[in-house]
Amino acid sequence: MLLVKPAKREDLHRIEALLTESRLPTAGVATIIDDFHVVRDSKGHVVAAGVIEWHAEEGREPDGLIRSVVVDPVFRGQGIGTRLIDYLTASTDRNLYLLTESATDFFRGLGFESIDRSSAPPALRASEEFRCLCGESAAFMRRSVSFPA
């Protein structure tokens, strides 16, 4: 089974290439490379990546924005995306949010629901991903704390 592991700094270009190939934004990825997790094939090549970006307002617990989740097209449909999200989300008891143009049903299957953008926490709404990276057509989704682990 392919395992989910923390990314290394030298994975940055491969992660950015995967994102670009899938038409996902790469802005800000270098800044949070240390928080990324990846899945590698048997030769050690990165075949999937993703990250939770945390945003907090003063005096509030942070909210997590799942972003830059990508699986190499050759490796899709094998459960790698599901394993990556399960891993990233397993150790948090916070509400999690994301924006997606094309994977709404994938995330719905993992317990996320579409919600109105106006209900996004302010710190998250001010994030670069929220303001610039995802078009207005993107679905905004949330999985609340009460989702069973």
Ligand SMILES: CC(C)(COP(=O)(O)OP(=O)(O)OC[C@H]1O[C@@H](n2cnc3c(N)ncnc32)[C@H](O)[C@@H]1OP(=O)(O)O)[C@@H](O)C(=O)NCCC(=O)NCCS
């Ligand atoms: C979305 C993505 C990460 C899924 O990865 P994956 O490894 O193929 O996903 P899985 O194999 O775990 O699929 C789990 C289920 O979701 C479904 N699914 C996968 N991708 C889907 C998509 N884009 N839309 C709808 N359903 C999808 C699968 O068919 C599967 O359904 P099943 O359980 O009924 O068989 C991958 O398709 C991808 O990299 N897409 C491009 C980038 C992207 O859109 N990222 C999300 C925005 S951050």
